[in-house]
Amino acid sequence: MDLKFTPEEIAFQHEVRSFIAENYPAELRARRKLEREFDKREYLSWHRILAQKGWVAPSWPREHGGTDWTPAKKYIFSNELALAGTIPLIGFGLNLAAPVIWTYGNQAQKDYFLPRIYNGVDWWCQGYSEPGAGSDLAGLRTRAVRDGDHYVINGSKTWTTLAQHADMMFCLVRTDADAKPQAGISFLLVDMKTPGISVRPIITLDGGHEVNEIFLEDVRTPVANRIGNENEGWTYAKVLLGHERSGIAGVARSKQQIARLKKIASDTQEEGRPLLLDxxxxxxxxxxxxxxxxxxxTDLRTLAALNAGQSPGAESSILKIKGTEIQQRITELMLEAAGIYGAPDLRGMNLDGDNFMGISAELGGIAPDYLNMRKSSIYGGSNEIQRNIIAKAVLGL
Amino acid sequence: MDFSFTEEQVLLRNSVQRYIQDKYSFEARKTILASEAGWSRDNWRAFAELGLLAAPFAEEYGGFGGGALEAMIIMEEFGKGLVVEPYLQTVVLCGGLINLAGSAAQKSEYLPKIASGELIMALAHAEPQGRFNLADILTRAEKGGDGFVLNGAKAVVTAAPWAGKLIIPARTSGAQRDRRGVTLFIVDKNAPGISCRDYPTIDGQRASEISFENVKAGGNAVLGGVGAGLAILEEAVDRAIAAQCAEAVGCMRVLTDATVEYCKTRKQFGQPIGKFQVLQHRMVDMFMECEQSLSMTYMVNLKLDEGEAERIRAASAAKAQIGKAGRFVGQQAIQLHGGMGMTDELNVGHYFKRLTMIDAQFGNVDYHLKRFAAAGQTDR
Incomplete structure (x- = not known):
């Protein structure tokens, strides 16, 4: 055991830091804190800069464009991105679709889809949850019926994050209605431009548009877009859920948010002293x-185990639960720090100059963040489900 | 010892309940929020007709001679309907201040207009630097002409965009956080030198940032004596807290009931999710927080007239409980509704937002725990 970084790792840290300083788009840097929703072009601009450098997917296998970085270097890299407050990389393609494709996809699928994900050509969304299948994902009802070289899909998906931008969707569909719930599911890759797909926005309580409903009506998808075998999609998806959780601790982002919180609390006066000293x-x-x-x-221990060849087990549920609880607590403390200035709803207003007198744009985004972050203990398998997983798989209860 | 309501009070609750049911559905409220004004004058007129705006005032000023308990009943039902019209600001706070400290002339001038629904008032107490401390006032009122000249700024003044008059605490002497030297002024909102920046709030109300530049206030604008404003202000805010606790209880009750109902019907893994013990216990905790909050609401409303120290402890204790309970009940209502709880479409998120904002209004949990502790020490 050793906590110190090697000289080589420290040099790498400097390299990453100066790369971000020199290459992070100026227009993104200048974005006001209040404008929380980035558009597709903005997300992809940073994605493509990293892709060009060969750094967009450090954890991918070497042959598909990944790096041979040690866990320490991967840790340094994601840490630096978060500390610099760069626009997040949207993980539906990079971290969710890609591992299933390279693990269970055929050669043609790998050759076609992986480079497009890597280079930010296709934007992916995840078609898992349905109105009747949330925590109980295996209860999904969207049907896919074979018709020659195609599947004809009918049904609906919901809570689909950023589907409004998506070119492709990986989804779970029922291909055998008579089998046990988990046994009759297949894993399909669907082109979002296929006729019969409609995307309807769901506005969340913070007023944002992140999630969507997707309706599928006689959507014809080539059988060639099925991953692995028919009716075995559940097995593939379970592997993917493991990946979803491994990134979810969000330690570096939380550190950056705590730094921001400290700044706000030291700028806020209470009883003649900074709130930070209360x-x-x-x-x-x-x-x-x-x-x-x-x-x-705990995150580092999981990372080390992963590097030693162990697959992410149920322990990664700890990362999801604790990570999201911490993220939520941070937004709670931010709102406390904002005090009465948590109340103004300044979305869509011009904050230039002294229009709003005492209110900074920084404070204006705090309450929406707090409200929005309630989602984190619900998505990706609710925290109640994560506790069930630990109880069953780790504690053997 | 008696926690029962009089026949009149039961009738009052029934009439508010009926109005909310008939005229203040979630959809109707949505339309009000989306309107240019952001409130409904028709509702306000109806509140006047129902006698709600007159309820806490003496009969000689057009009131019905009620008190804190009537305001409590009204606010609890308003909480259930998420009413945005400025009952708390106009009737409880500003009406309360005038009732507490106004001269006979001021009472005759303002209270009948409030009771009839003619006049909307807002209290501009908070300042950008002041956080929750009511004495943290930089706005100055200097002698000039036959009265005073006001300069300064006020922050997040709820209901100001709708108000005809403002009540403004300003310094006639003393430094930033001195308890002495605060004077209250009743000023026309359109007086020369007042500029407002209006905006909606997260919970669907409207508020303003207000600045004062050489605003003239005549000698008769002073409410309750020069330099004597802080004690009156504190008492009025404590009374507002008592009413707001009732509103919060109304919100929590709706959320708890809605969550229990949802968990009875939402099925996952082949059964209603309400069958899972972990969720049952969570809902029991929500229910207990509602009950504790209701108890605190009765407690504070019954102790408002028991002397300053007792009133302060009661108000701060109740506000701390409401803040803590509101957060828990709101967060768990969202969590147990899952994705549905996150949507703007469902009413649950809107109650959560209101409860979240109530916590920061008039001081959050921390502020009131400190105030409660400090009041206990000076007691001994």
Missing amino acids: PDFAHRLAALEVELLALEF
Whole structure:
């Protein structure tokens, strides 16, 4: 065991840091904090810059464009991105679709889809949840019926994140209605431009448009777009769920958010001193930082195990639960710090100059963030489901 | 000891309930929020006709001679309907201040207009730097002409965009957080030198940032004596807290009931999710927080007249409970509704937003725990 970075790793850290400083688009850097929703072009601009450098998917296998970085280097890389506050890379293609394609896809699928994901040509969305199948995903009802070289898909998907931008959707569909719930499911890759697909926005309580409903009506998808065998999609998806959870701890982002929180709390006066020095506030902030430090080392242990060839087990549910609880607590403390200035809803308003007198754009985004972050203990398998997984698979209860 | 309501109070609750049911559906509220004004004058007129705006005032000023309990009943039902019209600001806060400290002339001038629905008022107490401390005031009122001249700024003044008059605490003497030297002024919102920046709030109300530049206030604009404003302001805010606790209880009750109902019908893994023990216990905790909050709401409303120290402890204790419970109940209502709870379409998120904003209004949990503790120490 050794915690120190090697000189080579420290050099790498500097290399990453200066790459970000020199190449992160100026227009993204200038974005006001209040404008929370980035558009597709903005997401892809940074994706493509990293792709060009060969850094967009460090964890992919070498042959498909990944790196041979050690876990320490991967950790340094994602840490630097988060600390710099860069626009997040949307993971539906990079972290979710790609591993299934390279693990279970055929050569043609690998050759066609992986480079397009890597280079940000296709935007992917995940067609899993349905109105009647949330936590109980295997209860999904969207049907795919074979018709020659095609499947004809009918049904609907919901909570589909950023589907409004998507070119492709990987989805689970029922191909055998008579089998046991998990046994009759297949894994299909669907072109979002296929006739019969409609995408309807779901506006969330913070007023944002992130998630969507997708309706599928006689959607014809080539059988060639099926991953692996018919009726075995559930097995493939389970592997993918493991990947979804491994990235979910969000330690580096949380660190960056805590730094932001400290800045806000030191700029906020309470009783003639910075809020940061208020004993109650300082106590809660410290408790949160301690939790995050523990999570960081749990995350590193998981990363090390992964590197030693172990597959991400049910332990990664810890990362999801603790990671999202911490993210939520951070937004809660931010809202506390904002005080009465959490109330103004400044979306769509011009914040230039002194239009709003005392209110900074920074404070304007805090309440929407708090509201929006409630989703994190619901998505990706709710935290209740994650606890069930640990109880069953780890504790053997 | 008696926690029962009088026949009149039961009738009052029934009439508010009926109005909310008939005229203030979630859809109707949505239309109000989306309108240019952001509130409904028709509703306000109806509240006046039902006697709600007159309820807490003495009969000689056009009121019905009620008090805190009437306001509590009204606000609890308003909470269930997520009413955005400025009952708390106009009737409870500003009407309350005038009732507490106004001269006979001021009471005769303003209270009948409030009771009849003619006049909307807003209290401009918070300042950009002040957070929750009511004494943290930089706005200055200097002697000039036959009265005072006001300069300064106020923050997040709820209902100001709708108001005809503002009540403004300003410094006639003393430094930023001194308890002495605060004077209350009643000023026309359209007075020269007042500029407002209006905006909606996260929970669907409207508020303003207001600045004062050489705003003239005549000698008769002073409410409750020069330099004597803070104690009155604190009492009025404590009374508003008591009413707001009732509103929060109304919100929590709706959320708890809706969550229990949803968990009875939503099926996953072949059974209603309400059958899972972990969710049952969560809902039991929500229910208990509702009950504890209701108890605190009764407690504070019954103790408002028991002397300053007792009132402060009661108001701060109740507000701390409401803040803590509102957060828990709101967050769990979202969690147990799953993705549906995250949508703008379902009412659950809107109650959650209101509860979230109530916590920060008039001081959050931390602020009131400190105030509760400090009030206990000076007692001994």
